[in-house]
Amino acid sequence: MEGYCDLLIKVYENVITDIIGKVDLAIKGINLTALSPRAFSARYIARIITENKPISLADAKKQI
Numbered sequence: 001m002e003g004y005c006d007l008l009i010k011v012y013e014n015v016i017t018d019i020i021g022k023v024d025l026a027i028k029g030i031n032l033t034a035l036s037p038r039a040f041s042a043r044y045i046a047r048i049i050t051e052n053k054p055i056s057l058a059d060a061k062k063q064i
Contacts, residue, residue: 042061043057045060049063
């Protein structure tokens with residue numbers, strides 16, 4: 001568990017370090033699945049977009 005926590009901290013640090021100075025930043029919370037590999041994140045967000053909506057997964061991925 002300790003190694004996992006260290007990994008999560010590094011992920012947060014990397015994301016924050018990468019965007020500081022590029023955008024106005026306010027952090028409420030971060031969904032770690034959105035920080036996963038790009039293809040996984042696209043599928044994950046596409047499922048959120050398509051939930052209870054008449055849009056195909058492929059069209060949602062294009063929007064992302």
